[in-house]
Amino acid sequence: MTVHKKSREEIKLMREAGNIVALVHQEMKRIIEPGVSTKYLDDAAAKIIKEHKAIPTFLGYNGFPATICASVNGEVVHGIPRETCILKEGDIVSIDVGATYHGLVGDGAWTYPVGNISDECKMLLETTERALFAGIEKMKNNALLDDVSGAVEDVANEKKLGIVRQYGGHGVGRQMHEEPFVFNYRVGNKFVLKDGMTIAIEPMLNLGGDDVHTLEDDWTVVTNDGKPSAHFEHTVHVTDGEPEILTKLL
Numbered sequence: 001m002t003v004h005k006k007s008r009e010e011i012k013l014m015r016e017a018g019n020i021v022a023l024v025h026q027e028m029k030r031i032i033e034p035g036v037s038t039k040y041l042d043d044a045a046a047k048i049i050k051e052h053k054a055i056p057t058f059l060g061y062n063g064f065p066a067t068i069c070a071s072v073n074g075e076v077v078h079g080i081p082r083e084t085c086i087l088k089e090g091d092i093v094s095i096d097v098g099a100t101y102h103g104l105v106g107d108g109a110w111t112y113p114v115g116n117i118s119d120e121c122k123m124l125l126e127t128t129e130r131a132l133f134a135g136i137e138k139m140k141n142n143a144l145l146d147d148v149s150g151a152v153e154d155v156a157n158e159k160k161l162g163i164v165r166q167y168g169g170h171g172v173g174r175q176m177h178e179e180p181f182v183f184n185y186r187v188g189n190k191f192v193l194k195d196g197m198t199i200a201i202e203p204m205l206n207l208g209g210d211d212v213h214t215l216e217d218d219w220t221v222v223t224n225d226g227k228p229s230a231h232f233e234h235t236v237h238v239t240d241g242e243p244e245i246l247t248k249l250l
């Protein structure tokens with residue numbers, strides 16, 4: 001496995017890319033409400049990325065047709081924004097966005113409530129966010145990647161949430177998807193994290209079972225039981241001190 005440790009210069013650019021991702025999420029939080037379409041959200045995201053002279057990383061990636069992924073309720077990831085997908089009170093919507101700045105990628109996702117949501121959806125969102133930060137906390141120089149996966153798994157198990165098995169985090173940098181792959185549960189992986197690695201951690205947790213499948217559009221991943229799913233992701237820089245979240249506002 002080849003894992004590229006980033007230079008100081010590359011990390012600097014990844015902070016810029018991450019800041020743009022964070023600006024998009026700041027705007028998503030502001031404009032998500034009942035009655036807006038996921039296409040409207042996509043347009044708003046595209047505008048911010050363009051204004052900051054970055055490139056929407058997802059657009060055209062393996063043919064993906066939009067700037068963001070917008071996945072509603074039982075959709076897990078890779079939902080395609082559409083005019084006809086109108087958010088309504090009580091929905092949850094996962095927004096995933098990537099921005100490439102001078103060749104370096106920031107990748108971050110967040111699940112937002114649409115108006116008032118049920119108590120079980122609130123628990124799902126809170127727990128998935130907590131799982132993300134439990135994983136990030138373990139990202140230190142010389143730590144085992146499997147301990148990051150295990151920290152996510154433990155938080156999910158505490159609330160008996162389903163853990164999506166087929167998708168996970170990944171190295172990120174000059175490519176959106178670099179090695180290593182990051183499972184959201186322990187696999188006995190012996191991979192050791194090192195100072196200078198940049199990795200996206202992204203738990204996807206379900207109110208129901210673990211199992212998911214892809215719809216006929218070849219993109220949208222949905223839960224088999226139709227129950228809601230949440231997705232939280234940050235791009236993180238491993239250092240010899242505290243992990244640095246790159247997908248945050250500068």
Ligand code: MG
Binds near residue numbers: 107108170200202233
């Ligand atoms: Mg990702």
